Amino acid sequence: MAGRGGGGGRKPRNFATFRLFPRAGAADPNDRVFVRVDNNDYSVPGFADEEAFDSDPTADFHSSASGPLPESVRREILELGLPDDGYNYLSHLRELRPSAASSFVPSSTARPEPLPLDVKAYDASRVRVAPSADELDEGKTICKVAAKTAPLRKVQRAVDPDVARLLDESDASHAGSEDEGLEEDFVIMANQAEGDEEVEEEEEELGNGVFSDIEEEEEFEFEDDPKPRVRRLLDEQFDLLALEEYGDSDDEDKGGRDGDYEMPSEAIDELKLFHNQNVCVDDEYRTPADFVRGKLESTTADEVDESANVIRKCAEYAERYLNEPAEEVEVVLVSESSDESEVWDCETIVSTYSNLDNHPGKIETPGNRRKRLPKVFPGETATTNDIIKLHGKEKLPVDYLPQRKRIAEKEKKVKSAEASSAEKIKKEAQKETKEEKKARKAAVKEEKREARKAKKELKGLYKSETQKAQKVAAVTGPSSIRLM
Amino acid sequence: MAAADVAYAPPMKAGKAGFEGGMPEVQHRIRITLSSRNVKNLEKVCRDLVTGAKGKKLTLKGPVRMPTKVLNITTRKSPCGEGTNTWDRFEMRVHKRVIDLISSPDVVKQITSITIEPGVEVEVTISDP
Numbered sequence: 001m002a003g004r005g006g007g008g009g010r011k012p013r014n015f016a017t018f019r020l021f022p023r024a025g026a027a028d029p030n031d032r033v034f035v036r037v038d039n040n041d042y043s044v045p046g047f048a049d050e051e052a053f054d055s056d057p058t059a060d061f062h063s064s065a066s067g068p069l070p071e072s073v074r075r076e077i078l079e080l081g082l083p084d085d086g087y088n089y090l091s092h093l094r095e096l097r098p099s100a101a102s103s104f105v106p107s108s109t110a111r112p113e114p115l116p117l118d119v120k121a122y123d124a125s126r127v128r129v130a131p132s133a134d135e136l137d138e139g140k141t142i143c144k145v146a147a148k149t150a151p152l153r154k155v156q157r158a159v160d161p162d163v164a165r166l167l168d169e170s171d172a173s174h175a176g177s178e179d180e181g182l183e184e185d186f187v188i189m190a191n192q193a194e195g196d197e198e199v200e201e202e203e204e205e206l207g208n209g210v211f212s213d214i215e216e217e218e219e220f221e222f223e224d225d226p227k228p229r230v231r232r233l234l235d236e237q238f239d240l241l242a243l244e245e246y247g248d249s250d251d252e253d254k255g256g257r258d259g260d261y262e263m264p265s266e267a268i269d270e271l272k273l274f275h276n277q278n279v280c281v282d283d284e285y286r287t288p289a290d291f292v293r294g295k296l297e298s299t300t301a302d303e304v305d306e307s308a309n310v311i312r313k314c315a316e317y318a319e320r321y322l323n324e325p326a327e328e329v330e331v332v333l334v335s336e337s338s339d340e341s342e343v344w345d346c347e348t349i350v351s352t353y354s355n356l357d358n359h360p361g362k363i364e365t366p367g368n369r370r371k372r373l374p375k376v377f378p379g380e381t382a383t384t385n386d387i388i389k390l391h392g393k394e395k396l397p398v399d400y401l402p403q404r405k406r407i408a409e410k411e412k413k414v415k416s417a418e419a420s421s422a423e424k425i426k427k428e429a430q431k432e433t434k435e436e437k438k439a440r441k442a443a444v445k446e447e448k449r450e451a452r453k454a455k456k457e458l459k460g461l462y463k464s465e466t467q468k469a470q471k472v473a474a475v476t477g478p479s480s481i482r483l484m
Numbered sequence: 485m486a487a488a489d490v491a492y493a494p495p496m497k498a499g500k501a502g503f504e505g506g507m508p509e510v511q512h513r514i515r516i517t518l519s520s521r522n523v524k525n526l527e528k529v530c531r532d533l534v535t536g537a538k539g540k541k542l543t544l545k546g547p548v549r550m551p552t553k554v555l556n557i558t559t560r561k562s563p564c565g566e567g568t569n570t571w572d573r574f575e576m577r578v579h580k581r582v583i584d585l586i587s588s589p590d591v592v593k594q595i596t597s598i599t600i601e602p603g604v605e606v607e608v609t610i611s612d613p
Binding site (some may be wrong): 018019030449 | 512568577585589590592593596597605606607608609612
């Protein structure tokens with residue numbers, strides 16, 4: 001194609017070869033570029049639109065060498081904390097997409113007082129505020145400020161000298177001088193209304209041992225006031241409510257209640273009666289009725305009277321109970337189980353059996369599950385046992401193999417032939433011993449021949465099976481079994 | 485007579501009317517080589533290119549079919565050496581078509597940008613006419 005150069009020497013290579021490749025990083029497969037694939041000097045000015053190494057992958061059409069960056073770009077750069085020096089740092093940024101390979105793990109090296117995430121700190125010590133507010137152009141002032149400020153990563157916590165002083169000194173000596181806030185013994189003080197004496201005693205005891213001198217003085221000061229807190233409306237309401245809810249207690253202070261529960265006086269009287277009696281019996285248990293009827297000895301006459309009293313009272317109460325209006329009576333139904341109504345059903349009776357003694361079995365249709373074998377097999381007569389017999393070198397279940405029809409027929413024929421010949425021989429009463437022998441021997445030979453043939457056929461059929469069995473036996477089986 | 489003159493005008497190829505004006509752009513000889521493993525796609529691309537070039541009235545030398553190269557790999561099927569010695573025969577067929585044009589590079593760019601099927605590789609060689 002190209003013109004040949006004059007003799008000797010290579011052909012002048014005046015051609016350029018381009019290939020169509022899909023554009024790098026493009027999702028669309030139809031976005032292709034011509035890429036030069038040869039090294040010749042020949043240049044085609046209009047063809048190769050983009051060189052591979054000069055490609056501009058970003059979508060924005062600002063060239064980096066152009067003048068001042070557009071405002072939006074500058075603002076974004078500033079927001080990220082990068083300096084505003086005319087270079088487009090955004091081109092170096094990459095979005096952090098969460099992926100399996102890369103995940104953002106903040107550094108674990110502890111910094112003294114790092115900034116919380118929602119706070120950004122800048123060192124603006126170098127910013128000069130314009131003395132005259134001639135131009136309040138936001139963009140320009142932002143840029144001016146930004147040019148002078150530098151971002152900070154850690155900020156020293158601002159500490160007041162007073163606070164610092166306080167923190168430096170020990171805690172104990174300062175606790176007392178604080179007039180505000182909770183005292184350490186506020187619980188004790190809150191309980192002062194109930195028992196002044198007790199509290200005072202306690203405090204005196206404690207004061208000697210534990211607290212320092214300063215605190216002692218304070219507590220004694222507070223003891224002079226009977227009620228340090230002003231009684232509020234809420235307190236009154238609470239007291240009223242407590243009175244309503246929890247019965248009567250005439251005392252103002254609830255702490256003065258004794259621990260015993262007050263029983264109604266009638267019950268106490270009755271119990272006193274019983275307490276007098278000798279309830280602890282020596283030998284037998286004696287009811288009041290026994291005393292009344294005089295069957296047993298009674299130590300005192302009082303006992304008899306008391307017992308009679310008790311019985312009478314019981315009767316009274318019973319009557320009273322009966323005579324109460326029916327509405328108040330709660331009818332409680334108790335279901336009795338009588339012997340006649342108890343009829344056991346299978347499920348309940350069976351559930352009382354334990355499986356340790358009782359071994360239930362599942363009822364199945366008989367026979368079909370175990371042997372999923374083809375219907376026609378001649379060895380059916382022999383399969384009365386549960387044992388499957390393996391015969392031959394291949395150890396196959398001979399009785400269950402399907403392809404035994406022809407051979408079976410042949411065997412039958414042979415057998416029938418045998419039977420008939422045997423009959424003949426018997427009839428002739430052992431006349432021709434030679435022929436008989438010959439026939440017999442021939443039959444046996446025939447049988448053996450057939451058997452050999454059948455065996456060879458079977459072996460050929462199942463060669464792959466023997467191979468598999470060999471593999472298995474190589475791992476598991478004993479080496480004495482020879483399979484092939 | 486005038487009619488005869490007119491009738492006697494030498495037969496010119498239709499569609500070459502603009503030839504007298506001369507092409508403002510430089511003409512090159514351009515060879516487009518299309519190769520693929522898939523004949524159907526390849527033929528389709530070929531057809532499209534040819535129709536495109538003919539539409540632009542370019543001198544075209546129709547798709548020249550190179551003999552297909554068949555790459556064969558014949559391996560044993562078995563991963564081990566055991567068993568009957570069966571062999572796999574794998575082959576890969578590469579078809580190649582060549583189209584020659586005389587035109588400017590821009591036109592070619594236009595044509596090739598339109599149609600492409602997946603699996604077809606396009607190579608363009610530009611040289612002096």
